[in-house]
Amino acid sequence: MIRNEITAELEAPDRLFQITHVSRTHTQLWLQADASSTHEYRLEVLFQDVTYLCTPFVLRGLSLRRAHPEQTRRLTGLHDLAVEPGWGVYLLSRSHDWFVVSSSPLWAEAKLSYSAEPVFWSYTGKEDIVVSMGTVK
Template structure:
């Protein structure tokens, strides 16, 4: 399967809210002149790194969903499985990710929607 998102930039886990089931990854503008936010909403499960030096996101396959499901002893809907990077060690089970590049600063709210606890 092909990548649905790919970037050479550095991304960090910027915010995760359990109660609102949202994960925000951010590449800040300091190094690149623009900011990129990637938002996963409706997060059911996740296993992510704190930092990604370059990021690819792709849909998981049926086999990958089966393997993750067996490891976690859960049923994984392949339509909700997004793999970050190579392999199955970093993933999000959620709704489809959204992303946006803009000129915002780190302390500005995401233009993908304000997350609780942010200005």
């Protein structure tokens, strides 16, 4: 059975993430950290309804969580943004002001190789591949 969680944050401080896919309309963004000698599974994060992105293409470590109201005010003021109801500012790091404005991000751990399709395209519900899934609210 696939573990399905709703979490306030997703912490992966010792993993290397990269942007692996962006939809043609630039409204969907995938971050991926591959399995390694210290991590058995690929970890993937999907941002949907993306309206703004402020992050490098590769990040060492991930601390994904929704920004608090004061953080949201500061970042939207610095970037001259208006965040629509239903969207949030999701922080990616504890050391940098990297963030994504989107709907609630989804994440999944899966037994997949680097070159395999994203979990949310081809593998949702496949218990032999997907270990856990969740949403950051």
